[in-house]
Amino acid sequence: MSDIARRRWFSREGFTADVLSSIVRNTVLDPSKTFLAQVLLHYAPPTATFLAQKREVVLKWLRVAFALGLLRVFNAWLSRRAINRGVSDKFDWPREIVIVTGGSNGFGKNIVLMLAARAKARIVVLDILEPQYTLPAGVRFYQCDITDSSAVAAAAEKIRTDFGASPTVLINNAGIIYARPLLDNTEDQIEKMFKVNTLAQYKLIHEFLPDMISRNHGMIVTVASQGANCTAPGMTAYCASKAANINLHEGLASELVTRYKAPRVRTILVTPAYAKTFVTRDMDPEDGFLSPLLEPETVAEAVVNQVLTGKSGYVGVSAAANFITFNLRSMPLWFQSLLRDRLDRTIKTPLVKHPWVRNE
Template sequence: MRSVSGFIQLLRSLTTCPLQCLRKASRTVATPWKVQASVMSVFHPPREGITLEYLFRPVHHVLLQPVVPAALLLLHLRYPEAFQRALPLIVTSAIQPRFITRTLGGLLTFGVLYKLNRYLSRLVLNNFVKDTSWDWEREIVLISGGSSGIGQEMVRQFGERNIKVVVLDVNPPQTPLPTCATFYKTDVTSSQDIRDVAAKIRKDVGDPTVLINNAGVANGKTILDETEEQLQRTFDVNILAHFKMVKEFLPDMIKKNHGHVVTIASMSSFATWAGVTSYAATKAAALAFHEGLAQELRARYGADKVRTTIVHPVWVRTPLSHGLVRKMASNQVLLEPGTVAEAVVSQVLKCEGDQLILPARFNFVPFMRGWPSWLQESARSDGAQVIQSGN
């Protein structure tokens, strides 16, 4: 009975003081790549303040871990009376034991399915193989559009880990670069510029093993108001540059069967709103580019260890969206550049490919194309109102 009493004491502490118990789980761990990564506390507020993701973080980190509901369910079934005594009186008086059993069983089932789904996706997206050759003292990360916004934050965060970074941009960096970063003024819409700078990079730094296609532009114009020059520039920067960059830097990754190509897309890959039609068209194309690249690496080149990742953030507080967010309603989601950069850097350091939707509450958006037309149009209309409010 001593072990049962100890378990009951633990259960009581978890139910009466979960914050104190879970805070102790936060720690700093060493990754397999010898990069020290801080494990964020479950209760550490994000840059954006109190968000839905922050409020539901304990659910994701505790209740959706199958071992937690499984242990509680086992205790409840084997020692029902002791389990009831461990719960606060207000809970036992309002909830029947049968409800507790069903709830814990449901959480266990959902947690197992959630973990299984993530595991299968992880295997498939990485071709069922691991690449243990990553050495972050030797890897080189190339970031286009790295002088401001999300790119600037990625440069900073990679720099904090002393990882070599190459920054390409038409504009100089807005802040001092880390000592491990090198800047090259480059027009990524020019094939000749890319070829010239690639030769310099290989001579000065080496062959990039991570390519992050981050450069992007938007103008918020309607189809009729957008000039031909603006339209051409949007497509040149947002999608054609991806092809040009990959043509230059991917062959070495394929040759070594080692590398990672990251595509910074947008939630506009799945939905188009009035005022950003050309921008959304390029982001939908970026998704097609990412999917096609992954297939070609696997089926045509046999480079099953070259990873591909695509990132779909909502509105981000960057110079690109400055005109939009000045008048954005308070209930609209607006991410900080550091939040998106942190997700990208974390994914790259995992040495695995994935599809990231930020924030997580919008994981349903890829399913929009299967919605009834009236519901799709309603969602697009809401987005159009946000665009109009910023112009």
């Protein structure tokens, strides 16, 4: 993928709130641009006809935009420094060993393809299903039931033997959903969602994190969901399993510093909105300006972009909807209830199978 493609103005989903906010960030809230505009306006000839009686008004608003832009930049810098514990680390991607769970299809497939193309890393696809695509050079598939501790241990041993080292990056992407009201979910369905979405992440972290801690180098990527921040009616059990992912990420990030003294082990949390994957097979997801229905490549690209920085981070996709769900609990209770109730209309069985769903 070219740099031009990665810096596109318009998203794959068209003109959305994310695109608009990106334009605002890169113009009105870019302090370098508003400072330059102030300088040019201040020293422009007073006789310039296009400035007639408007100079002071425009300068006033440029100063406001400049101050807001500086505040945004400083806040972003402070957040990055805090979550990265004020220390830096270097990832030599052709030498790193990256595990992608659920890498046979969906988000995982696109993460694997993008990482292989851009990072040239050694990549392990860990999945119970065989990949539905041709694996690029440097990518190996290991069939594994990640909900089974003994299967995870056996796969880990084989990976270390085959690669001669322990993995340094773990992308916990695998997930499953049965979009049903709580009482319509069977006990087996609820247990399976928690086993795949939640408990498997603990098993994988238990297996691969100790080596990262011993070297004070590595990365754990947790793929959760915006449903983890805002439970939608009709998928309560799924949202609960993903909410546990967020608590896992936050607790792990702190323990790496306070308990394990490994501040260079990076942690990344990803919370995507609805996307065109098999996960939405039983849903009629909303596709709007604030929360567009995402292409799988959009989510994968956001994950890969953050991973390749070699830094901890929080990636909300799409960002506008994520801002609302992330801050939901700080909002009035009437608004929280209204938003959750409104989401009920998206969790309905579609009348026609979605074109992106290929399997039963």
